[in-house]
Amino acid sequence: MSKYSKKSISEMDSKEENKKIIAELKTCEDPELGIDIWSLGLIYDIIHNDKDLQIVMTFTSPMCPFGPQIVEQIDKKLTELGYVVNVELVFNPAWKPSEEVKEMLGFSG
């Protein structure tokens, strides 16, 4: 088991200190799907420690060829907000598209 757990979107969304960060994550896109990483549910947790910020996230698959590009986007945008950013990758639990994401991607009947 990873030392990080997966938080729900609504739980992260409800915290005031996460608002600005989430707004930025919504502008980071998975280049392959053309959907932002927040909507996709790739973000598992946002951990604040003063100006140190830990983003716990996953990729759609461990082999995601766009992984480094996505991490770079996050790092750049959140650094601009004044944080010292650390992106922590976890693959347990593996990403599973929610019903909503399936609908957004266009593969549910």
Add this chain to the structure above:
Amino acid sequence: MKDKLVIKNLHVSVDGKEILKGVDLTIKPGEVHALMGPNGSGKSTLANALMGHPKYKITKGSVLLDGKDISEISPDKRAKLGLFLSFQYPKAIPGLTVSSFLRTALNSIRGKKIAVIDFHKLLREKMAQLKMDRKFGMRYLNDGFSGGEKKRAEILQMLVLEPKYCILDETDSGLDIDALKTVAAGINTLKDSGKPKGILLITHYYRILNHITPDKVHVMVDGKIVKSGDKELAQQIEENGYELIEVAKNE
């Protein structure tokens, strides 16, 4: 106040033939104008010319949207300024889902991307207003849609984009009474929500005016607005047809 859509002495030709022969009309946000008139009087020509269809040439007059002359700019720029046209005959685009189409349109109008998750929330809310099943968003745009579904898709687009000025070209045609009520409710919702919207409702029938109260009713005959009045005028037309008005014009 500059906030209005002003059509001044508008002359429009199609393939060299003059269809509109000097139309004057001013629509302010918050107003509903109904435009009636017999077949071939130029109602759809007005709608198409306002939105910028290349076939419809403005030969004289002007169209000012909030003080800006839009008669020379492309349809997408007119849309960004807040103009919207609901097509009389919407086209089918197989392969493009309703949801994807609307998201792209909204991003384009706003000039920035909305997060997909936020867009879907918005879309579901608007679809619920029109009593649409959420699977509707997954279907290909107008592909295999019934007449009523096509019109509903146009209204859905209008609710998502929230344009300031809406031209509805016979949106009520081909709707059964329940669909008509739903569509009318959608238009009323848009009109009363957020910033005020100006609506030009092109119609043949009085029945939609039972559900959407017009501030003004105009009658177009032979490329000109020959009579303007209130809801009463539409009622007279419903009962007597256009004959009396046409006779009055020729005298």
